[in-house]
Amino acid sequence: MYCFHWNKYKYLFSHFTYVINGTSDLCIKYIYSIFVLSDSVYSGPCGPLRNISGKEGETATLHVNATGGRYIVWVLVSGNSTNTFAETKPNSSINIRDYQYKGRVSSTNDGSLIFTHLTKKDQGIYKADVSKSDCSHFYSLRVYKSLVAEDIQMHHNRSESCNVILSCTVNERDVTISWSHTDRTGPTLHVYNVSDAGVYTCTAHNPISNASKSLTLTHICYNGD
Template identity: 30%
Template sequence: MPRTLTALRSPAPFSTAKSMIWLFQFLTLVFCLGPGNTVSQTSSTPLIVNGVVGESVTLTLKSPMEEKIMSITWLHDGKSIIFIEPNEALNRVTDPKRKNRLKVTKSYSLQLSNLTMADTGPYSAQITTLTSSLFTSYDLRIFRRLRNLQVVPHTKWSKNRTCEIHLTCSVENPNDNILFRWQVSGNTLQSEANLTISWDPKSFDEETYTCVAENPVSNSSFSVSVQSLCKSVTNEKNEHLDTMWIVVAVPSICIVVVIIVSLFVCRKKIGFLSSYLLSLLQGSRDLAFGTSTRLCLVEDR
């Protein structure tokens, strides 16, 4: 009777295959941490960091002190920008566009200089030890410092003799997450750029309103005096009235002067004409008297 031989699988090849799979996964992780490759990040809550355009910012790294660090990879939007090997004292910038703007501190924190709006976004640092990989996430937000804060007033007098003022607060970069608020005597009236108020000149109160503009990296303020604004409108109104008076009065005076001169000239002409007529009458009378006299003399003869 023939014997059936059963082939037994040696445990050694199984162990070797398992080791190869583990080694392949490890090497894949190492290569993924290399320059220019995308690495998946953990879902930990990122640390929000604010930066200023043209200035520098530091992403602070807290490394595990209990384990020896093999490598650190800093990433932006999931792509490697600098690779660090502490044992080899090697810092290799993997993003050529930032070569002159990246610096690693002694604690392996990342410093970015001459910031631009393109630097905004998620950052992460992956610390690799012999036994684990640790992710630290950041959310870098970049803003411009506030400049040229201005308050534009629109002032007019109402029918009930109160001064109505509409104030508009503005800055040079209105889209940089700016918050506006209006304050008077240290108290906040409202949190917006526009403010409408009325002022009664009978109260004799001089109130100063302050516009405060702020974003996460800077703040600025501008104050206006209500009394000064209303006085300027009053002066403008008076100047307008003076101008209107001049516009109306000067032509009227000219017309009156012309009429007077015309009357005077006419009177002189009438007087001259009257004198002329009188002289004519006188001459006619004398002529008639002389003629009648001569006729009488002739008859007498």
């Protein structure tokens, strides 16, 4: 099997490798069976992959501009299979082909697709095939929990000299950590001098929310709990 190097489909190689099989070894027979099939069916993307972030329980819109009475076929790409689950058309009601989406997707006046009551099961790569067009739109939908303070696990570890290591972790993906009292980022913070006592606040960020939790350094040094 020869690895995938065609310039015509370079976009697919660079953007879909990590979501299809988690490796850079994406080869031509595999991508051909999923996306290409024939030039009459698929000839390339209309533009870059669109990254959409949504919040659990809320809505997300996959925007597409289809004018002139065109219709749009919506496809979920999952591994080496696809699921054509809906069809939209400007100024028309949505046609749902897969019953599990009934009551959960709708369309706008321009044919864009709206997800409601988002769950993490909605995550994935979506493709919009617009009639009378020689390209397709691709979307990466990621669904996130709205972070709260209870999601943050904050711990400390100190030596007899009161050098302290603070740790802040969140069991969710795509989370970054920042600290007050310093410009440092990351899940651990080293405090080497008791003169740096004070309230340290760890803030966890994901693409749709943030939450914070605090710890007082003097309490650690003098009471040990």
